[in-house]
Amino acid sequence: MGNRVTREDFEWVYTEQPHTQRRKEILAKYPEIKTLMGPDPHLKWIVSGMVFVQFLACYLVKDLSWKWIFFWAYAFGGCINHSLSLAIHDISHNVAFGNKQAKWNRWFAVFANLPIGVPYSASFKKYHIDHHRYLGGDSLDVDIPTDFEGWFFCTPLRKLLWLFLQPLFYSLRPLYVNPKAITRMEIFNALVQFSIDLIIYYLWGLKPIVYLIAGTILCMGIHPISGHFIAEHYMFLKGYETYSYYGPLNWLTFNVGYHMEHHDFPSIPGCRLPMVKKIAAEYYDNLPHHQSWIRVLWDFVFDDTIGPYSRVKRICKLVKES
Numbered sequence: 001m002g003n004r005v006t007r008e009d010f011e012w013v014y015t016e017q018p019h020t021q022r023r024k025e026i027l028a029k030y031p032e033i034k035t036l037m038g039p040d041p042h043l044k045w046i047v048s049g050m051v052f053v054q055f056l057a058c059y060l061v062k063d064l065s066w067k068w069i070f071f072w073a074y075a076f077g078g079c080i081n082h083s084l085s086l087a088i089h090d091i092s093h094n095v096a097f098g099n100k101q102a103k104w105n106r107w108f109a110v111f112a113n114l115p116i117g118v119p120y121s122a123s124f125k126k127y128h129i130d131h132h133r134y135l136g137g138d139s140l141d142v143d144i145p146t147d148f149e150g151w152f153f154c155t156p157l158r159k160l161l162w163l164f165l166q167p168l169f170y171s172l173r174p175l176y177v178n179p180k181a182i183t184r185m186e187i188f189n190a191l192v193q194f195s196i197d198l199i200i201y202y203l204w205g206l207k208p209i210v211y212l213i214a215g216t217i218l219c220m221g222i223h224p225i226s227g228h229f230i231a232e233h234y235m236f237l238k239g240y241e242t243y244s245y246y247g248p249l250n251w252l253t254f255n256v257g258y259h260m261e262h263h264d265f266p267s268i269p270g271c272r273l274p275m276v277k278k279i280a281a282e283y284y285d286n287l288p289h290h291q292s293w294i295r296v297l298w299d300f301v302f303d304d305t306i307g308p309y310s311r312v313k314r315i316c317k318l319v320k321e322s
Helices: 018-029 031-036 043-061 066-091 099-116 121-133 147-152 156-164 166-177 184-204 206-219 224-233 248-252 259-264 270-279 293-302
Strands: none
Touching: 018 031, 018 259, 031 270, 043 066, 043 099, 043 184, 043 206, 066 099, 066 121, 066 206, 066 224, 099 121, 099 184, 099 206, 121 184, 156 166, 156 293, 166 224, 184 206, 224 248, 224 259, 224 293, 259 270
């Protein structure tokens, strides 16, 4: 079982998040970074290809045995679905069609959601805004585990279980921490998603549905790609609340590993974040970063000083909506 982690509370700070000030400094020194903002013209085509690959896979797996359904869900389909969830993350920042076509971004996110099997995109957008605006904000940033998670999942075995159950906590935590009214877009998202699920079930049976949903759940739990959930904001070094990763898995995840750069410039699409690092190298090269998401998961489970409590929290003032 291992020993209890030494941390018994979150790391409370009484300063503003660091990204706002660094953004101002970088833009003052390198105004050309503003030219990187705006839509990624290739994103919609890449995402569309991934969606259709998954629909083709639904047809191909319909007659497989159950063991192969779960194998391919974990080894292939889940990787695509996790990648699509990160495409939805990018689309939530309006980088598919630009800020002037915000509705097109929302609708396209619903389309990108289809292989994931359960409605996700509209709810993600609603809460992800707060994650950027109120990073670490108590009762506002639902990316932070609850006190129960920090208290209970405190040994290697329990932390391993927590990683496995991460999709459950990730989806249900917002309803407990910061519940919000259901929006029309969420209803539209659910209606479209379940309609497609029913069509797939009618055409090819239950196995393709299990393939899609099992892949989503398995690859958001204990999987190399899911290491980004821990790598991004868990405090591996005191005083640092956001970390980047510059390894090869960025090719599959729309550069979500460039997370320090992303929080500094959320309106820059993932494909251009490496250019931010290159232009403003002195702001990023000396910051701590991760070399491996697999190593991140290993350290999270077996390092007694790291656990769900290893997050920075702060009290944030609500911003008035315009």
